[in-house]
Amino acid sequence: MKIRRHKHTKRVLKYYKANFKFDTKLFNVLIDGTFANEALNGKINLAEQLPKFFDVKDNKCKLWTTKCAIHETEILGKPTRGAMLILKQYQVAECKHKRNFISSEKCFKNLISESGDTKFIVATQSDSLKEIVRSVPGTPLMIISHNAINLEKPSEKTDDLVNKRLEGKLAPNLDQMKVIKQLKKKLNEQKPQVKRIQKKRKAKEPNPLSCKKKKKTQQFSNKK
Ligand SMILES: [Zn+2]
Known part of the structure; x- marks a missing residue:
């Protein structure tokens, strides 16, 4: 199971590298409260497990969040206190929302649409944020399923863009x-x-x- 998952991850990363110039030596994972919460429930230490998942050294896998995502876990109180403590250990990606915090969904959407050179892999368990990530072509989505970290295969929107580019090259x-x-x-x-x-x-x-x-x-x- 582990080997098959590893092969799948390599294939997905290769796809993003070939089609979106994705850096496969330095990973930037953008994590929200739902993902941190799920990892906590499954006793997965993300700072330890994510570099292993990508098969790189610890310093080649950076974990990010935003102030909006942290704030979200703060206002939800006790149920997300553990997730909040985890998120606060990560690097804070600068979003435009300063103190006018918005939902992590909208905040992450802004970030991945304007991320430019820093290509994020978005890690979430929120169904609505998953849909948002799938709708932005070229953005890898990370989820936890069956208590294991997983990189989802490229979305339809991503595939469509790649196919259109290929058609453009032939024309x-x-x-x-x-x-x-x-x-x-x-x-x-x-x-x-x-x-x-x-x-x-x-x-x-x-x-x-x-x-x-x-x-x-x-x-x-x-x-x-
Ligand atoms: Zn924000």
Whole structure:
């Protein structure tokens, strides 16, 4: 089971690396309260287990959260106190919300849409946040299922984008399109000319019947 999961993870990471220039030597995992809570319930120490999961040294796997996500665990009180303590150990990714905290879902959505060079892997157990992550192409989603960390296979939206890019590569590029357009234009310009030449030629050609008649009359007159 473990080996199969490891192979699956490698394949998924390879996909993100090939299609989204994902860094597979330095991992940035963005964690919300639901994920921290699930890890706590399953006695999974994320700081220890995540580097092992990615098969890298501890310093090559950074765990992130946001002030909004921490605040969310604070206002929920006792049930999420453990998750809050865990999140507070992680690095805080700067979000735009300062003290006007919003839900971790909306906060993470903003971050992954504008993350630029820092590509996050989003770790959550929230169904609505999972849907948000799946809707942003190129964003890996991490979940805990059956008490094990799992990297979800690329979403449909991600696959769609990759396929569209591939189609784009096969289609003619801008330079090729210019040449094609010029050729089409030339062909269109040539068409009426060809017709005109054919007509002129026809008009210039003498009527064979009239020629024969003339010859006959000439011959006739000569004999006379
Ligand atoms: Zn925020």
